[in-house]
Amino acid sequence: MNQSLSVFRETGSACDSPGRPDPVALTRQVGAFDHHAPEFTPDLAHAVHHELQEEQPVARSAAHGGLVLLSRYADVRQALKDHRRFSSGAGVFCPRAPGTPYFAPLEYDPPLHTQYRDLMRPPFTSAAVRALRPELDRLVTELVSPVVAAGGGDLVEAVSVPLPLAALSLAVGFSDDAQRRIRTLTRNTWQRMPKDSHPDGFWPAFAELFDQEIRRAREHPGDDYLSELVRAEFQGRPVTDEELHVMLVAFAIAGHETTMNALSHLMWNLAREPVLHDRLRAEPHLVPHAVEETLRMWPPVDHGSRLTREDAVMSGSVIPAGSRVLLLTGAANHDPRVFDDPCSFRLDRDRPQRHLSFGFGIHFCIGAHLARAELESVLTELLRHSPLRLCGRATRRYENGRHLGFDGLPVRVADTATARRR
Template identity: 50%
Template structure:
């Protein structure tokens, strides 16, 4: 059940936008973001020492494509506790960005993802099977979370320990990063895990990406430990949370739309379109930030050099000038793939190809089984003011029809 957010909250946060305000929630954010887009598409807020906010599709996309003006080098997460490493490659500008992106590309390039697809499909089948046999379950705890982490582990070679710990370590980081003055309460534990992964990869050479990474060189020199931390933590964080949250969201939507589930069974190619429209309609990461490297004029408003700029992906993805009737979920929308949920330009998501393969694996596997229905409306929340997530997606499977056999039968 949806409720209308209080108008005073929308008015206050439209006039003084603050994505870390306690009243900026998934329930109010869409209205606030839309009000900014329609009324003040280039907005200034005094929050956090002063920020600018862009919310129209054309402005957000243009900023993403102009990395020389809208720099990532000061970090895209803001505010940010001191002592955190940079996230690779998103927190780097050229030329370092290109070097690091090339270092990170091997496990998610076209050929690597093609090789992974059978294993990812088996993982989806293994996780779905016990839920179907039982007839009910939680698609977050039993499917989207372990699936996203398991697929990441297949791609880069994470240990069992890392697979057990990265979700809570990531959640602790998001809870504290914007609130703490320094990172001492959460980063050492994450760094300890990463150190263990680096030491294991050095001690036990193999054919995994991590084993290759710890022996890689840039300009003839070994990759520094600090850069290794940056690369691996970026894979651990970005490699699971947005995928987890998008899988949860699409399954939540499908659980309320049995007719669409039936369409996917009849039209397997529709699954990819459903995933793209989910990414457009419900962006898993509400926003990113940049810092202007020079004065820039947007829609007649001059943003000074050195300004922190918030790019509202959610508002841009629901811009009616780009996506007619934007709040409607339309699996047949012909331009849904032009959403900005994977970014754009220089920092387009490195793992987008793997993420799409994961969405296809889950939707394809579930299409082999009876329809499922939501049994209770879940709770939505923000992590770090930007990652929109469900606490659970409880479902039950209909008993009509015949459950398909195991993958490969």
């Protein structure tokens, strides 16, 4: 194996792999794409993305009231950049229970988008994250060390879930009770939002939690950012509880789920590739490259959606105004027109941050600095120990048809002598 180039080839029909998706399901999804169909698994999605990218770069589906699918990097990037024609203001989740509050700032167009983003950005700047890094590193050590000491464990339960929630608490100031409840509430939201006719089955519980956090921050303010936010001005007046809700739900959900899924893929890849562990341990300056390649290969959010405000032309095809457009980030990140040998995990890619996993343009992920810091910290800590190896089935799955994660990640500590011989 050429260690400087490839350490892993992804499953799916676009790559040389023994695994192949069901050809009937592949044909059905290419012809009638539905990201909420039970058959739409991550492995099938990879094959569907490849077929669409090569044969139908601007595809159409009748699912969920009609969808237009963009799969090539140039088209997805342009749509993300052109926020005027490709609007987020009608929401980015499709389908979604009518009446579900929008998440700020992603589901707003300027000027509201800019006003929300200005309020939400301070705890996630590069300077703010640098200040958090010592405490973040301490948290990572506290989470990883027991797994190593026990000889193994489930990395999703031990690291992927608790770390982003704890880091979010450091950055924003959520209480311990909120940390305990956010993951369960998020899972319930993704299960119900696409199929319910109203948000009563998931939103009131989140709103209750946010009211509790708002009340605590007002009555017992601390030095955390939430205590500042509840006293902030918005449009020249005090911010309302409703406005706080749409910011806090974005902090709570986006602030933990995407990083949780990225961490799981990072550790999964490391635990099944002895060569990668050895290479990174010998050359730790490549850790940031490994983080970016993880984000490119397995974007934690497989796609987003936009609504066209006027006609647009992509890859020579007209997309009419009023179209619901799915931007297939997972496909764009594997576009061979941009990424040489896109199914290979490579540490030598030029411009490794070119992937679209954090978005592009005005909606570029507000928490990107914190997410990268968490991923780099975990990878650095894992490299300090004996390698971890997969010791059971690690099943990937989608939440809400687009959030790519794991149910579990069982590992054991590898015998050092055996690991060296591999």
